[in-house]
Amino acid sequence: MKLALHLLGALCVTAALVRLAFFPAPAAPVDELAPLWGPEAETQESVLNAVERSAVLQEELHRAFPPGGGLVRNQFGDASQAAAPAFAGFPALHAPQDLRASAQEGGVRLSWRAHPQNPVEGLVYRVERWNAAGELEADWVQEGLERLDLLPCEGIPYAYRVAAQLSRELELGGETQELIRRSPSARTSVRLERRTSWEARESADGRLLLTLKRPGSPDEGPFEAIPGQALGGSGWIVESWTKGETEVQHLARTPRFDELGRRIVIDGRPASRVREEPRMRAFVTLSLLDPCGYPLRENLFLGEEAPR
Secondary structure: OHHHHHHHHHHHHHHHHHHHHHOOOOOOOHHHOOOOOOHHHHHHHHHHHHHHHHHHHHHHHHHHOOOOOOOOEEOOEEOOOOOHHHOOOOOOOOOOEEEEEEEEOOEEEEEEEOOOOOOOOOOEEEEEEEOOOOOEEEEEEEOOOEEEEOOOOOOOEEEEEEEEEEEEEEEEOOEEEEEEEEOOOEEEEEEOOOOOEEEEEEOOOOOEEEEEEOOOOOOEEEEEOOOOOEOOOOOOEEEEEEEEEEEEEEEEEEEOEOOOOOEOEEOOEEOEEEEEEEEEEEEEEEEEEOOOOOEEEEEEEOOOOEEO
């Protein structure tokens, strides 16, 4: 009898252990869990608050915008994936068409056409100028389809991007937030031809003198070219210069006469025989920095031509 009782007790203990191992007790309801403290409690509270704020935000956005559009970007970045259906009030925007850039005196004129599928009311355009280093130099927001950009530097490439933009204001929690949507950008590039030039001459005591010439503006200078120093108030800086000589072909003209020694005239102008003669001519190789900090290397003739 005692042996049977021992065996029965062992079987009950084994069954209890098997039940605990393979059939664990169900978790207690959330409201029965002990409150969390420390970092875990703060994390749980922040997550719950974020979920609650997201739900409130989505409900307010649903009331403000009708469904049927795409995801909208606001000034702080993309909306969260959970709130994406709420950002449905903006129509799809398309990039401007036929973006063109043409050089004009002192700048670049940009022009484009509006995409026919874009809305008209409230639509503006964001224009961006990027330099050769891939840096955004300037940006504007405007309503028109043209812009004249007065570039600060000549002789270097610039890239332009133009995008259609639509914005709306939304009242959230007593604060006004601006939601902005932009189309893909239309892009083009242009290089403004360098119109300024330098004229070099050598003084009697061997100094190099440079004069800055701009079309339609008075000449500036002459300035003495000293490596490492600025050329007056022009904004240009001399990095270095060297002097040399090279052979050039010079056109020599000889008057023409007839058998009686009279000057021959053709079409009312005295006639001459033209031939090429090799001559040596002095030049300088200049390394300059323009007012925007971009390097310029030029070879300039100077002095008088000397017979070979």
